Amino acid sequence: SGRLEQADMIPVLQDKTLCIDATHPYATQVTQNIREAAAQAGVVYKRLLRPASQLPQGCLVAANAQEAVRMLQSMEGNVLLTTGAKELLPFALLGKERLYARVLPLESSLHACAQAGIQPAHIIAMQGPFGAELNKALLHQYSIRYLVTKDGGSPGGFWEKWEASQACDVQMVVIRRPEEDGESYQDVLDFCKEWMAGCR
Known part of the structure; x- marks a missing residue:
């Protein structure tokens, strides 16, 4: 909750095992910060992509x-x-x-x-x-x-x-949205289900 810089994210992530980045598709700097903070904290990182709109003709x-x-x-x-x-x-x-x-x-x-x-x-x-x-x-x-x-x-x-x-x-x-790498909602959900099953 609230705006965090990369250095502030690392302590938040350090006792976690999985980070799902569901930030806004245009928040490219935030996504980069989360990705790097997760790497430094040794946390598995997944980028959840919001589906793009089929832009109507005339735009x-x-x-x-x-x-x-x-x-x-x-x-x-x-x-x-x-x-x-x-x-x-x-x-x-x-x-x-x-x-x-x-x-x-x-x-x-x-x-x-x-x-x-x-x-x-x-x-x-x-x-x-x-x-x-x-x-x-x-x-x-x-x-x-x-x-x-x-x-x-x-x-x-x-x-x-x-x-x-x-x-x-x-x-x-x-x-237009910036190009980015990530996964669909269903793919991330399936990953989480498998992840949780392995934690039992």
């Missing part, structure tokens, strides 16, 4: 935030960022007048918004999950033309964002 897809910015620089209209506070800074190039950010209601999120030049009146600090109706209301309220998101799958509210963007004639821009 613009970017490899990362920087590519999404390059796409949007040639387009006009307000942009709603739902990528998380850590991804805001590159979007500052688009100009503060057109940027709106939906972030967690945390001091660190507000600080990230300030660093990206996002005006206080353009910050939507809310804790999800968000249904399609609330997404629609926000798109209307702020005259949004582009919604930028990550492929967080169903747990990340991807389809509710898609439904809202379609209903409001808003272009969705999806930042």
Whole structure:
């Protein structure tokens, strides 16, 4: 619980035998830290992959935030960022007048918004999950033309964002997941069952 650096993870893992990393698919630094901490603690490590969404036709897809910015620089209209506070800074190039950010209601999120030049009146600090109706209301309220998101799958509210963007004639821009190695839920579950059976 809470944010841990790699050095903080090692004592947590030292008296364990198995570590399952089920962190967010975009949390690449955290996954690297967990993997290395598990190795140092001598703990078996498994990376659980969240299934990617089958992205619907009509989405613009970017490899990362920087590519999404390059796409949007040639387009006009307000942009709603739902990528998380850590991804805001590159979007500052688009100009503060057109940027709106939906972030967690945390001091660190507000600080990230300030660093990206996002005006206080353009910050939507809310804790999800968000249904399609609330997404629609926000798109209307702020005259949004582009919604930028990550492929967080169903747990990340991807389809509710898609439904809202379609209903409001808003272009969705999806930042593609980073490539990573790991295993499916079923494979990790089967491994755990075998592991527990061997502990009896």
